Each structure stands twice: as C-alpha cells, then as structure tokens.
Amino acid sequence: MPTKKIQRLKKGRLAAAAAIFVAVLVIVIAAASKKNNDKKTPAKEKTSATSLAEQTDVQTSSDEEQAAKKADINELKQMVSEMLETQGGDWSVYFKKLDTGESFLINDRTFYPASTIKLFAMAAAYQQIYDGIYSEETLYPDISAMASGSNNVSFNNLVWDMGNGYITKWCAEHGLNDTYQYTGLYPADNADGLEDPEDRENQTSAKDIGKLLEDIYNGECVSKLYSARMMCLLLDQEYRDKIPAGIPQNVAVANKTGETYDVSHDSAIVCAPNGDYILVIMCDYPDNGFETFDFFTMLSQAVYEYLN
Numbered sequence: 001m002p003t004k005k006i007q008r009l010k011k012g013r014l015a016a017a018a019a020i021f022v023a024v025l026v027i028v029i030a031a032a033s034k035k036n037n038d039k040k041t042p043a044k045e046k047t048s049a050t051s052l053a054e055q056t057d058v059q060t061s062s063d064e065e066q067a068a069k070k071a072d073i074n075e076l077k078q079m080v081s082e083m084l085e086t087q088g089g090d091w092s093v094y095f096k097k098l099d100t101g102e103s104f105l106i107n108d109r110t111f112y113p114a115s116t117i118k119l120f121a122m123a124a125a126y127q128q129i130y131d132g133i134y135s136e137e138t139l140y141p142d143i144s145a146m147a148s149g150s151n152n153v154s155f156n157n158l159v160w161d162m163g164n165g166y167i168t169k170w171c172a173e174h175g176l177n178d179t180y181q182y183t184g185l186y187p188a189d190n191a192d193g194l195e196d197p198e199d200r201e202n203q204t205s206a207k208d209i210g211k212l213l214e215d216i217y218n219g220e221c222v223s224k225l226y227s228a229r230m231m232c233l234l235l236d237q238e239y240r241d242k243i244p245a246g247i248p249q250n251v252a253v254a255n256k257t258g259e260t261y262d263v264s265h266d267s268a269i270v271c272a273p274n275g276d277y278i279l280v281i282m283c284d285y286p287d288n289g290f291e292t293f294d295f296f297t298m299l300s301q302a303v304y305e306y307l308n
Contacts, residue, residue, distance in 0.1 A: 073097070076306055077104040083299055089285025089292070094206035095303070098217060099275040105207055110178050111282045113204040114258030115150045116265050117167070119212055120179055120204070122147045122233065124170040125158050126226040134161065147233040150257070152188040159184055164194055176212060178205035206280040209267045213254075213278050217269050234269070241293055242266035243279055246300030264292040268300075274308045 076095070084091045084106065092111070096103035125143050129136045139161065146154035159167070159181070167181035180203050184194030215221040216230045234254035237244075243266045244253040255268035267280040281299060283292050 073102045089283050092206045092282045094210040094280040096278045097275055110203045110205045111284055112201050112263050114260050114263055116258035117202050118146050118155050119256050120167050121155055121158050123221050124167045126222045130222050148236045149238050152185040156184040156188050156190045176208045178208045206282050209280045210278050213269050242296035243268040243300040245297040247304050259289050261289050262286045264289040266296055272308055
C-alpha cells in the first residue's frame with residue numbers, strides 16, 4: 001500500500017525518536033536516584049541550587065543551538081546565492097527544512113512551469129476523485145502516466161476531463177495564488193482546443209510548488225490517503241537527472257521536473273538523514289533550458305552535503 005511506503009521513509013526517524021526516548025528515560029531514572037541519595041545528606045539546599053543552575057545552562061544551550069540553526073540556514077542561503085551568481089539566466093530557489101520549519105526564497109517571481117504544472121493537475125484530479133466526480137479507477141492511468149512519466153497526452157486528458165481552468169480554480173482555493181493553467185501541453189495530439197483565447201501562458205512559482213509539496217508531505221493535500229498516493233507517484237518519478245542526481249542513491253527523493261528550450265525546473269522532497277527538506281529550483285534561460293541540468297545537480301549536491 002502507498003502508506004507503507006511512506007512509513008518506510010520515516011522508519012529511520014522513528015527509530016531515532018525511540019533512541020532519544022530511552023536516553024531521556026535513563027536520565028530521569030538517574031536523576032530520581034540522585035534525589036533520593038541527596039535526602040540522606042544535609043546539603044539539600046545546595047543541591048537544589050546546583051540543579052537550577054544546570055537547568056539554566058541547559059536552556060541557554062538550547063537557545064544557542066536554535067540560534068545556530070537559524071544562522072546555518074542564512075549561511076546556506078548565502079552559499080546558494082553565490083552559486084547562482086555564476087550562472088546565466090534568471091533563477092529562483094525555494095528551500096524549507098521540514099523538521100524546523102526554517103525556509104528561504106531567492107528571487108520571488110513566476111515562471112512558465114512546463115511540466116511542473118502537472119503537480120497541480122495531480123492534486124486537482126485527486127480532489128475530483130475525493131469529491132466523487134470521478135472514480136480513482138477512471139483517472140488513475142492518466143494521473144500516473146503524467147506524474148511519474150511526465151506524459152503530456154495524459155495531462156491534456158485530465159484537463160479535458162476536469163475542465164480547462166479547473167486547475168486554476170483549485171489552486172486559488174488552496175492559497176496557491178501564483179499558479180494558473182490556461183492551456184494544454186505540447187507536444188501532444190490532444191492539445192488542440194485547449195488554447196487560451198487571450199494567448200496567456202501557464203504559470204507558477206517556486207514558493208507555490210514548495211507549498212504544494214509540503215502539503216503532500218504532511219498528508220494535507222486533498223486527504224491523508226490521496227497525499228500518500230501522490231507521494232508514491234513522485235517517488236516513482238522517471239526523470240531523475242537534476243535534483244536527485246546530486247543526492248546519494250540510498251536517500252529517497254520524490255520529485256517532478258519540467259523543461260523546454262527556454263526554461264528548466266525541478267522540485268523535490270528529500271528524505272535526508274539529518275532531516276527532510278524541500279528544494280525547488282526554477283530557471284528562465286532562453287535557448288539554454290536543456291543546458292542547465294549539470295548545475296541543478298551541483299546545486300542539489302551542495303545543499304545536501306551542507307545539511308548532512
């Protein structure tokens with residue numbers, strides 16, 4: 001089942017939590033034993049004062065650790081910014097560490113999404129399944145081919161089924177205000193008739209993609225069950241030559257790419273040893289979209305190694 005696959009992704013973190021619980025239990029037992037021994041001595045007040053000082057030291061240490069984590073995120077942002085400055089084109093990067101909630105966004109703007117619009121189509125399709133408009137059996141073949149195989153015909157099939165513009169409506173209802181679906185995708189033999197009469201292009205942003213991925217990760221996109229379905233489809237993604245290529249092979253990565261001759265994007269949930277995170281990289285680089293793949297990998301590897 002898809003939920004089992006997610007449970008396996010979090011098995012390491014559950015084991016770590018169990019280890020922490022055991023360690024805390026040992027400390028509590030040791031503290032209780034020390035307290036009983038102290039009752040037999042006349043130095044009770046001194047012991048209490050020492051305990052209070054120790055607690056203050058622990059609190060100070062915790063505050064310092066939290067400050068260090070925030071400083072590290074700022075340092076990571078600076079490192080990414082400096083790497084982007086070495087490249088042509090216009091880049092946007094969204095990052096969020098899912099255990100601490102710390103995040104940053106570099107260059108807040110919208111892009112032609114290419115195939116990353118399929119993330120929103122996947123969520124919108126599952127919404128119609130959840131609402132009882134379609135059965136999962138009816139839509140799943142196109143959802144799967146589109147999300148894992150990036151099939152344009154399947155994306156267009158879903159747009160025809162749901163109604164041209166429904167994806168935009170769904171995004172607006174869920175606070176994804178930078179994302180609009182106006183047209184079908186090419187190359188495909190079923191895109192004719194899905195043109196926008198005002199000649200507008202599809203669009204999205206790194207922060208909208210990041211928010212959607214976070215909702216999927218947290219089980220809050222449509223429903224817990226359908227979030228699990230979507231996570232599994234992204235884990236089965238066929239195109240792994242950007243962000244995932246910079247991550248060790250034993251680390252689970254759920255991603256979705258998109259590219260044309262003019263743009264290049266990738267977005268991922270990385271289930272890393274030191275904490276899961278979201279990384280979205282988008283690039284507008286006319287005539288050079290397909291020449292950017294190596295830099296995506298370099299940037300992904302740098303982020304992973306910095307955090308782990």
